[in-house]
Amino acid sequence: xxxxxxxxxxxxxxxxxxxxxxxxxxxxxxxxxxxxxxxxxxxxxxxxxxxxxxxxxxxxxxxxxxxxxxxxxxxxxxxxxxxxxxxxxxxxxxxxxxxxxxxxxxxxxxxxxxxxxxxxxxxxxxxxxxxxxxxxxxxxxxxxxxxxxxxxxxxxxxxxxxxxxxxxxxxxxxxxxxxxxxxxxxxxxxxxxxxxxxxxxxxxxxxxxxxxxxxxxxxxxxxxxxxxx
Numbered sequence: 001x002x003x004x005x006x007x008x009x010x011x012x013x014x015x016x017x018x019x020x021x022x023x024x025x026x027x028x029x030x031x032x033x034x035x036x037x038x039x040x041x042x043x044x045x046x047x048x049x050x051x052x053x054x055x056x057x058x059x060x061x062x063x064x065x066x067x068x069x070x071x072x073x074x075x076x077x078x079x080x081x082x083x084x085x086x087x088x089x090x091x092x093x094x095x096x097x098x099x100x101x102x103x104x105x106x107x108x109x110x111x112x113x114x115x116x117x118x119x120x121x122x123x124x125x126x127x128x129x130x131x132x133x134x135x136x137x138x139x140x141x142x143x144x145x146x147x148x149x150x151x152x153x154x155x156x157x158x159x160x161x162x163x164x165x166x167x168x169x170x171x172x173x174x175x176x177x178x179x180x181x182x183x184x185x186x187x188x189x190x191x192x193x194x195x196x197x198x199x200x201x202x203x204x205x206x207x208x209x210x211x212x213x214x215x216x217x218x219x220x221x222x223x224x225x226x227x228x229x
Contacts, residue, residue, distance in 0.1 A: 002028045004118035005165070006109045009033050009059070011046030012192040013212055014124035014168055017180045019054050021167045022122045024183065030116060031056040032109050036101070037067025037075050042191060042200040049189045062108055072098040073194070080195040082205040086214075089207050093132045096194055096207065102135035103144070106164065110148050119160040128172045141166055173215025181221060188224035201226045 005027035009015045022029045033047040044061055051059035067075040073095040074080070081094055102125065109121045125136040134140065141164050148162040149155035155162050168176055180187060192212045193202035202209050204227040216223040 003120070004028050004030060004057075004113075004116050005120035005122055006030050006032055006113045006116070006118060007056070007122040008105055008109055008124065009047045009051060009056075010124075011043040011048075011050055011190060012124075012208070013173075013180070013187060013190055013215070014126060014176060014192075015047075016050045016054070016185060016187070016190045017176055017183070018122050018124040018165075018167055019050065019056065020180065020183045020185055022165070023054060027120060027122075028057045029054070029122075030112065030118070031059040032105075032112060033059065033061045034064055034105060034108075035061055036064045036098070036104075038098075039074055040191075040194055040196050042196050042198075045200065046189060046191045053186070053189060060112070064104060064108070066098060066101065066104070069099065072096060074098055080203075080206050082195075082203070084207060084210065086210075089210065090132065093134065094207060097133050100135070102133075102140070106144055106148075110152065110162070113162070114152055114154045117154070119154060119158060119162045120165060121163070122165045122167070124168050125166050126168045126171065126176070128170065138166070138169060141169075172218075173211050174218035177215045177219040177221060181219070186224070191225055197228060201228045203227075204229055 007019045007022050007029045009031040031051040070076045145164045192208045194206040194208050195203045
């Protein structure tokens with residue numbers, strides 16, 4: 001029987017790597033992206049390219065209006081932080097944090113998984129090279145997994161436990177890049193930037209670009225995505 005998994009896909013470095021990993025583990029991947037009112041909507045174009053290239057069984061872009069609440073530089077006109085140091089990035093919760101985003105995304109992934117009869121969900125959260133988001137920590141994922149098994153029909157009546165897979169959780173960006181290269185990924189089709197141009201060129205200065213560029217540099221690989229400078 002086909003093993004199905006819902007894979008959260010933003011179109012960036014991490015989620016693309018996770019989609020590839022799910023495939024190598026034998027899952028039929030159902031990719032789920034979100035148009036949540038983010039300023040950097042070009043990531044959805046990247047997600048579509050990635051889903052097609054990596055052979056996702058289906059790719060759904062769900063609309064969720066988090067912009068109506070605001071509270072983040074990604075969903076308002078507040079400027080995205082630029083040119084921050086590693087120390088600054090690793091301290092505190094930045095303005096690019098979107099309130100409850102991963103809680104919302106995982107809940108909708110769980111809903112789709114139930115309709116598919118799937119008990120596996122993949123997400124590219126990371127507890128090492130990350131920007132201080134509380135919903136990227138192992139404790140959050142463990143708590144959500146517990147909730148998922150308590151609050152769903154498939155969790156109560158199903159023969160398998162619902163599992164939230166986080167294959168990148170203990171990797172740094174260098175290790176993520178190296179993993180993707182071993183899997184033959186073309187990272188040129190991805191974009192990680194929080195403040196890209198209208199034509200999809202990354203800014204090269206936001207926290208996401210900084211961590212991505214650092215990962216490629218430490219892996220000794222040139223980043224094939226397009227940058228403004």
